Amino acid sequence: MKNLSKESILGLFLVGLFVFMSLFAPGFLASSNLKNMMFQLPEFSILALAMMVVILTAGIDLSLTFVASLSGVVIAIALSSGYSIPMALLAGLLVALACGLLNGVFVAKIGVSPILVTLGTMILFEGINLSITKGHSISGFPSAYNLIGNGYFFGLVPVSLVIMIVLIIVTTVLLNKTKWGRSVYMVGSNPIATLFSGINTSRALMWVYLFSSLMAFVASVIMTARYNSAKVDMGSAYLLQCVAAAVLGGTQIQGGYGKVIGTVYAVCIFQILSSGLNLLGVHRSIVDVMIGVILIAVLIINYVSSQLEKRKSIKEQAKSVA
Amino acid sequence: MKKALLLMFCVVFFSSILVGCVSSESAGSSSESTNSGEKSSDKIKIAVVPKLVGIPYFNASEVGAKRAGEELGVEVIYTGPTQGDAAQQVRVIEDLISQQVDVIAVAPNDSAALTPVLKKAKEAGIHVMDWDTPADPELVEISVSQIDNEAYGRHLAQILVEQMGTDSGDFAILTGGMSAANLNLWIDWAMKEVEENYPNLNLVTEKVPTNEKQQEAYQKTLDLLRAYPDLKGIMAFSTVAPLGAAQAIEERGLEGEVALVGTALPTDSLPFLENGSLDVATLWDPEKLGYLTVALAKELVEGKMPTDGQDVPGVGVIEVRGKTVIMGPPTDFTAENAAEYNF
Numbered sequence: 311m312k313n314l315s316k317e318s319i320l321g322l323f324l325v326g327l328f329v330f331m332s333l334f335a336p337g338f339l340a341s342s343n344l345k346n347m348m349f350q351l352p353e354f355s356i357l358a359l360a361m362m363v364v365i366l367t368a369g370i371d372l373s374l375t376f377v378a379s380l381s382g383v384v385i386a387i388a389l390s391s392g393y394s395i396p397m398a399l400l401a402g403l404l405v406a407l408a409c410g411l412l413n414g415v416f417v418a419k420i421g422v423s424p425i426l427v428t429l430g431t432m433i434l435f436e437g438i439n440l441s442i443t444k445g446h447s448i449s450g451f452p453s454a455y456n457l458i459g460n461g462y463f464f465g466l467v468p469v470s471l472v473i474m475i476v477l478i479i480v481t482t483v484l485l486n487k488t489k490w491g492r493s494v495y496m497v498g499s500n501p502i503a504t505l506f507s508g509i510n511t512s513r514a515l516m517w518v519y520l521f522s523s524l525m526a527f528v529a530s531v532i533m534t535a536r537y538n539s540a541k542v543d544m545g546s547a548y549l550l551q552c553v554a555a556a557v558l559g560g561t562q563i564q565g566g567y568g569k570v571i572g573t574v575y576a577v578c579i580f581q582i583l584s585s586g587l588n589l590l591g592v593h594r595s596i597v598d599v600m601i602g603v604i605l606i607a608v609l610i611i612n613y614v615s616s617q618l619e620k621r622k623s624i625k626e627q628a629k630s631v632a
Numbered sequence: 633m634k635k636a637l638l639l640m641f642c643v644v645f646f647s648s649i650l651v652g653c654v655s656s657e658s659a660g661s662s663s664e665s666t667n668s669g670e671k672s673s674d675k676i677k678i679a680v681v682p683k684l685v686g687i688p689y690f691n692a693s694e695v696g697a698k699r700a701g702e703e704l705g706v707e708v709i710y711t712g713p714t715q716g717d718a719a720q721q722v723r724v725i726e727d728l729i730s731q732q733v734d735v736i737a738v739a740p741n742d743s744a745a746l747t748p749v750l751k752k753a754k755e756a757g758i759h760v761m762d763w764d765t766p767a768d769p770e771l772v773e774i775s776v777s778q779i780d781n782e783a784y785g786r787h788l789a790q791i792l793v794e795q796m797g798t799d800s801g802d803f804a805i806l807t808g809g810m811s812a813a814n815l816n817l818w819i820d821w822a823m824k825e826v827e828e829n830y831p832n833l834n835l836v837t838e839k840v841p842t843n844e845k846q847q848e849a850y851q852k853t854l855d856l857l858r859a860y861p862d863l864k865g866i867m868a869f870s871t872v873a874p875l876g877a878a879q880a881i882e883e884r885g886l887e888g889e890v891a892l893v894g895t896a897l898p899t900d901s902l903p904f905l906e907n908g909s910l911d912v913a914t915l916w917d918p919e920k921l922g923y924l925t926v927a928l929a930k931e932l933v934e935g936k937m938p939t940d941g942q943d944v945p946g947v948g949v950i951e952v953r954g955k956t957v958i959m960g961p962p963t964d965f966t967a968e969n970a971a972e973y974n975f
Contacts (some may be wrong), residue, residue, distance in 0.1 A: 346726040440810055533719060539718075539747075542905065543718070544718060544745075546717055548719070584727075594712065595714055598714055624782075
């Protein structure tokens with residue numbers, strides 16, 4: 311246990327949970343249930359990754375799901391008024407990037423705290439969305455578009471799942487192999503030292519918010535395609551679940567530490583819990599309770615283990631001094 | 633940054649190649665689902681999905697649905713999202729398809745968003761119904777409606793005029809959410825009634841959304857009373873908006889001057905009805921609605937469709953128009969009779 315990273319422990323927990331549910335939840339391994347889970351995962355995990363990257367910089371993006379629903383609504387309007395799919399996607403992408411840019415300017419250039427900025431833009435985007443849609447849902451897409459959310463590659467793997475896997479790999483590479491990725495972690499752990507070591511922190515932050523809005527855009531494409539409509543509160547329930555998933559995945563809320571794979575494990579754990587407990591006939595609200603309990607438990611374990619490590623290192627230091 | 637851009641480019645490139653391989657539907661998915669559609673237990677399983685769980689209205693309908701389950705000998709699964717979010721509701725229904733229930737009766741948060749998943753349910757051999765709020769009419773076999781929407785909307789306008797004591801003056805409308813299909817429908821009919829029969833009534837501002845929250849209804853009503861001092865009446869739609877509005881009217885001491893009518897449960901509204909801040913609440917019995925939904929679902933599995941004028945035990949005589957079943961006329965709750973109801 312000692313040599314395992316936080317993420318690997320979480321991975322083991324995930325495997326254990328999967329085995330447990332396979333044994334005890336009736337029909338957990340049935341193809342229909344596995345298919346459900348494959349379709350339910352992508353939108354949530356893409357949003358969670360977006361949230362994680364923001365949290366790495368010691369920020370938070372409360373406007374995330376509202377960026378998604380706003381760009382979804384724009385796509386929906388474009389599609390239902392007869393524009394081609396690429397044009398509609400481009401419009402949605404531009405709207406999402408504009409939203410990200412707005413967040414980025416306030417956080418990176420002006421230096422307002424992210425929670426305040428995104429709280430404001432969350433209400434702003436929701437308001438814009440409401441005034442466009444008047445709260446109605448917009449539907450009526452060409453069936454080719456719905457394939458993004460409901461179609462399969464080679465009749466086996468959901469398209470949305472493939473998109474998710476690609477994005478997981480891209481995010482991992484971006485965070486670990488690029489200069490930008492390094493600077494994201496550095497900004498999160500100590501912005502001032504990072505600035506003084508010659509890194510343009512505000513540019514790095516800017517890209518973080520653009521990245522998260524880009525991910526929100528992809529998630530919104532998947533959601534609108536899957537639900538065949540766009541609406542102001544689409545996916546709003548995912549907002550805090552994303553924060554929860556990032557934190558459960560080992561990302562430090564103070565920024566500076568977090569791994570993509572941890573967040574992916576956490577999202578899978580949420581998914582298996584919710585599907586499995588449902589098959590066991592557990593009431594929805596109890597599912598929420600369980601997720602809350604697990605989250606708190608993991609946080610306590612993380613806290614205790616980090617305290618223990620600290621104490622150990624202090625002792626060792628004391629020994630070496632003596 | 634160059635590397636990042638290059639990567640992005642590669643992703644776009646590869647995905648565009650992969651797009652070519654997308655197949656229309658899952659290979660053999662339909663045959664698989666019919667295979668797994670064998671029902672394991674002999675008891676009929678009926679899933680009733682509300683817009684969300686944990687609010688008084690849907691708790692009351694849960695009681696009715698469960699009671700129907702016991703009395704009629706069917707298994708009732710009452711489950712829904714914990715927030716009124718269409719995406720969460722889709723997940724709940726997908727999970728129910730995995731559980732291989734016989735009937736799914738849903739009160740959609742967003743009917744368009746449910747169309748793909750309800751199609752999936754049908755393909756898996758599950759009967760699909762809606763209740764409380766209509767879903768895609770092409771997919772459902774029965775649509776259980778608590779009320780005739782037109783009659784109900786007009787009724788609200790009429791009782792407002794009755795309570796205002798005059799058919800001229802300013803009034804305002806509070807609504808639970810801008811996107812709630814049934815609330816919008818009633819408001820539209822209420823406005824039609826106003827246009828046709830009470831042309832001197834003046835709606836001061838567009839309908840005010842209150843997010844299905846009492847606190848917000850209270851706050852927004854205070855704002856309205858401040859902004860429009862000549863306000864004579866308020867119509868509040870959603871089961872909590874009338875309560876919040878009543879709180880505001882009570883606080884400002886305007887019980888005699890501002891008439892308030894709305895769609896609220898009698899037990900919740902009793903204190904406000906008694907102190908005069910809320911004049912009339914009008915609603916149907918949600919418990920009966922839950923009961924009726926399960927009763928009709930059971931008959932659907934047994935191959936019986938409801939007929940016009942049918943007397944459903946425990947509910948009463950129902951009206952049937954095509955697929956739509958209408959439970960009956962609304963009940964008005966006032967200070968005199970509200971205490972007699974237990975929901």
